[in-house]
Amino acid sequence: MAENSNVNAATKGRIETARPELTRGGLHFTPRVDIFETENELTLFAEVPGARPEDVDLHYEQGELALRARVSPRTEGKRFLLQEYEEGDFFRAFNIHESIDASRISAECKNGVLIVHLPKAEAAKPRQITVKGA
Amino acid sequence: MTGSRWQQYSPLWNQLQQFQGEMNRLFDHWTGSGPSVGGYPTLNVWEEGESLHVEAELPGLDLKDLEIYVTGGNELTLKGRRQLSTPAQGAWHRRERSAGEFVRTLTLPYPVDAEKVDARLENGVLHITLARHESAKPRKIAVKAE
Secondary structure, eight states, X not given: OOOOOOSOOOOOEEOSSOSSOOSSOSOEEEOOEEEEEOSSEEEEEEEOTTOOGGGEEEEEETTEEEEEEOOOOSSTTOOEEEEOOXXXXXXXXXXXXXXXXXXXXXXXXXXXXXXXXXXXXXXXXXXXXXXXXX | OXXXXXXXXXXXXXXXXXXXXXXXXXXXXXXXXXXXXXXXXXXXXXXXXXXXXXEEEOTTOOGGGEEEEEETTTEEEEEEEEOOOOOSSOEEEEEOOOOEEEEEEEEOSSOEEEEEEEEEEETTEEEEEEEEOGGGSOOOOOOOOO
């Protein structure tokens, strides 16, 4: 079978210095992220392979959403015959400009994908204004 | 070297060294002298006793969208399709994940037993364990004295 992949094979982006800096050393990576906006919410999808739901730490404060996923080492001390990627924690932070209802933020993590639902605050939702005749 | 004394006292020299180090690292990224990539998905392979371990990061992949074949004794093929669920109406702010079909074939260092392949997909990480084929196991040859 021929090598044939139309999936983007970009390597994981290693973070040299995460901001804010992390206290724990070791390798950190930027998870690949999709952000989608609907009428009611912003939905964020982040790829964090190797992280269990309990390993994910999500923090939202004053418009900044920070996500950190710890990945327990799986191949420590192994002698690789082939090594094409490295293991490490994931870290990324976003400034969210839309006004978000922080009390209703929810998240789930399945198959190494973290999904964060950021519901828009009532005031920020689009409203249809009825124009009345005189 | 005359520079060695400077190294200790001049913060500027240290900064320059640091800067150069960072530039080199950046360059390594572009020229690909970091971990080499042979296709999608990227793989890690290691050996433990009589078995080979192959690992790949495949976040969001469903088991039903993945096929694993062992052919010719030492060829491992991963075939799959990454699908991303897209909400019906709205707008993308950022799109970094990619979807599509992939096929990757890896030649293993020795024949493996096609009947004893164990594959697990856990938290978006695929782990395949392959056992060395009987025929490929090292045999101790008894040397007889005449």
